[in-house]
Amino acid sequence: MKRRGLSSTQSDKLFEQIYDYLLERIRRGEWKEHEKLPSVRALALEFNVHRLTVFKAYQLLKQNQKVYVKDKSGYYVQPGLGLSLETRNDPIISAYVQESHLSEIHQVQATYQFSKALLDPNLLPNLYFSEYVKKVFDLYPKVLGTYSTTQGDQELREALCQYFHKHFHFYLTADELLVSAGSQEAIDLVARALINPRDVVFLERPTYSPAIDVFRRQGAQIVPIEIDEHGYDLDQVEQFMQLHKPRLFYLNPTYQNPTGYTVPAEQRKRLVELAAQYHCLLVEDDPYRDMYFGEKPPLPLFSYDTSGAVIYIRSFSKYIAPGLSIAIIACRPSIMKVLIKAKSLSDSGTPLLNQKIFLHYFFSERMQQHLEKLRIALSIRRDLMEEEFSVTDWEWVSPQGGFTLWMKLPQTVPMDALLSKSMEHSITFVPGLICDPLRESKSWIRVCFSYLNEQQLREGARKLISVCNMLQQ
Amino acid sequence: MKRRGLSSTQSDKLFEQIYDYLLERIRRGEWKEHEKLPSVRALALEFNVHRLTVFKAYQLLKQNQKVYVKDKSGYYVQPGLGLSLETRNDPIISAYVQESHLSEIHQVQATYQFSKALLDPNLLPNLYFSEYVKKVFDLYPKVLGTYSTTQGDQELREALCQYFHKHFHFYLTADELLVSAGSQEAIDLVARALINPRDVVFLERPTYSPAIDVFRRQGAQIVPIEIDEHGYDLDQVEQFMQLHKPRLFYLNPTYQNPTGYTVPAEQRKRLVELAAQYHCLLVEDDPYRDMYFGEKPPLPLFSYDTSGAVIYIRSFSKYIAPGLSIAIIACRPSIMKVLIKAKSLSDSGTPLLNQKIFLHYFFSERMQQHLEKLRIALSIRRDLMEEEFSVTDWEWVSPQGGFTLWMKLPQTVPMDALLSKSMEHSITFVPGLICDPLRESKSWIRVCFSYLNEQQLREGARKLISVCNMLQQ
Structure with missing residues (x-):
């Protein structure tokens, strides 16, 4: 049996979306084995679609042995489906x-x-690093007695502004940067601040797997976008944006994890335009930028963005200092506001010590x-x-x-x-x-x-x- | 004006370090506009450097229009600099x-x-602390190149097991402890792992206000439990447990924030029994335990718990090292499992550096x-x-x-x-x-x-x- 996905060309078929919705929830265990599923009428009301559409979804579920019918009284969850067995x-x-x-x-x-x-x-310059940290303590003798602000250390954010400006032509101020405890926290904050249940989220296929978990947990409806060594099929991306009205597209366009693929510069430019046109945020995760083996990679999507459509996540954990857990989110003020609020609920700010060490270490010539x-x-x-x-x-x-x-x-x-x-x-x-x-x-x-x-x-x-x-x- | 960074080759110049130190604090608003700055003599003493070095730092600040001189009486903060604007x-x-x-x-x-x-x-032993951190780097030269596990450093968790056992009669293993990035993250993890929309949560009235925000955001239905200097009305708590079937009761029974009230030992014991009887988890937040002014406080609720009803959150940020952001969650394995999962989605583990520093610092005699x-x-x-x-x-x-x-x-x-x-x-x-x-x-x-x-x-x-x-x- 072939599972019907939204990535297929028939993706616009409503009944398949309902099929996916139901199957997803059965898999999550929201309905148990032999439990009765919502009626055709109830779902038709809930999704604002014709009953026949829901009926078709149930027929396909039945055909694929995901549900069974009992005494014409409704649809029930097939036992032994699940992932648990x-x-x-x-x-x-x-x-x-x-x-x-x-x-x-x-x-x-x-x-x-x-x-x-x-x-x-x-492969990290550990000895140099230790020496360096000692200097940081001389410089900020009270660093361990001090909380960071929620948004992050001002000195670090200013230094990063200059860095992003010089290397990637970002035009921004320190107020448009937030310091998070690594990219996992950054993705989680974005999801929590911006995604409500059933919002559509585009993810690359394949993608960084914890992102799937985070957006699913937030209740997002996930639409996959195929990526290969040449990037995306942007015509299809546009169609999908028209069709699905995604809240955001989480992507990792530079030495992508897991594939290593890089989206070429001309696609980046057009993608940013599409995003602006269809009001879809682009969440650009960029943890491997400095780890190129030949030419430097194309500029980040954020460099092309004039409409505020891109949220840029730059982890410095991967090759600077995993033990520090530092990542940066760059975005425009309206989004920054909700991210800071989400961050204030999830911790009291990234530890100041880690930010100060990172600041001095990262910008040292030796590093x-x-x-x-x-x-x-x-x-x-x-x-x-x-x-x-x-x-x-x-x-x-x-x-x-x-x-x-x-x-x-x-x-x-x-x-x-x-x-x-x-x-x-x-x-x-x-x-x-x-x-x-x-x-x-x-x-x-x-x-x-x-x-x-x-x-x-x-x-x-x-x-x-x-x-x-x-x-x- | 060129910002003087430590990244430059003159990074070892002391006066620039002092320049940075002063500028950072002016920006933070530690001294206000037109406020007098510490004297050259005082800073020379504080940093253990020659007065001429401090003088050079002030000259550079003056040249860069960060401070001004008045009637030869000292240096004052230039207005219009700071964040305060x-x-x-x-x-x-x-x-x-x-x-x-x-x-x-x-x-x-x-x-x-x-x-x-x-x-x-x-009030923190900052100098001692800095010295100590240097030792930690000698001890773990690769600490910055290493991620922690999601649950936290094994060595730290084992040391804390012994500590909790010795001082509070906790019977647990290292597997029953999780290291979080401060108590705010701990509360957030508990809420995310255990609360579904419309679950009932008991909160003390008054309570630690970010807890209200966190549980509300998670969609909880909040029922207040009055607290006064004698504790709770436990008959009412029992009635409410029968009536509302709460998923959990978040409480801060020892020198409560904001009231300073402490729930007496006999109430703790009965509350733990009620919780077990009515299947209500008790989330005990205990950040001020060591800060008693007379007698030691009663044992934590966790010490009385034999049924696994208590989740114990112990922040060490408040009076050990705010800049480290370390808290511990103690709970039984079935709950630990879901907490670890929630933590794995929200970050990649509390930074190892912070855990190792805390371990050695907290357990030192001096501390x-x-x-x-x-x-x-x-x-x-x-x-x-x-x-x-x-x-x-x-x-x-x-x-x-x-x-x-x-x-x-x-x-x-x-x-x-x-x-x-x-x-x-x-x-x-x-x-x-x-x-x-x-x-x-x-x-x-x-x-x-x-x-x-x-x-x-x-x-x-x-x-x-x-x-x-x-x-x-």
């Missing part, structure tokens, strides 16, 4: 199958840790020089991984930056078995399914080359290939 | 009237800051000795404030711990006018209305005695009384 033994695997959250894969301890998109701590070394180290690791995987018939597009390889395996590879067998060999990776808002991409995996050293990468890659070969025999 | 036609006051959020009152810059329940940074000094300093400030207010006909119960006085003013005092007139005199306090879930308590105010020094407290109290008298004439 597929889970048997290994608690982690079962957690994955059940809920498919990245954080659960990450809990697995493994020698060959291909799942975490983190930088090898040995900026270090970024060049990092780029070289990462591109060597990418090359090495591509060399190892060149013996397989797996397919991928060579990433020009970032931390990840996104690879398509032959359809004959049983993915669940690959994950569990790999874990037995102390190897972890991210199954592509987790990164797919539709949860359909069974043949893809994300492999990170940023965390392990070169020898571990080679050994891990060989072991992963051999596990895969075993399963195909 | 943005608050001219009082957007804050209007925001308060509109929405009554604590965070908005807190944005007001004032000389007599009675609104923030924060510790005077000068534990320092707590004794803090208690004495705070009780002196409370005495002093009570002495000042003894000339009025205001009513209050003398708090035996904590940071706040909760005072009832005569009904003839117009509260809105009192707040705005006070702000004109650079005095802030928290109107009781903000702390009342019913938004009815018009005659009460919360005045904090923890943030200002003794002289400022006296001056501020006298000014506040005189503003109030003016309004009553």
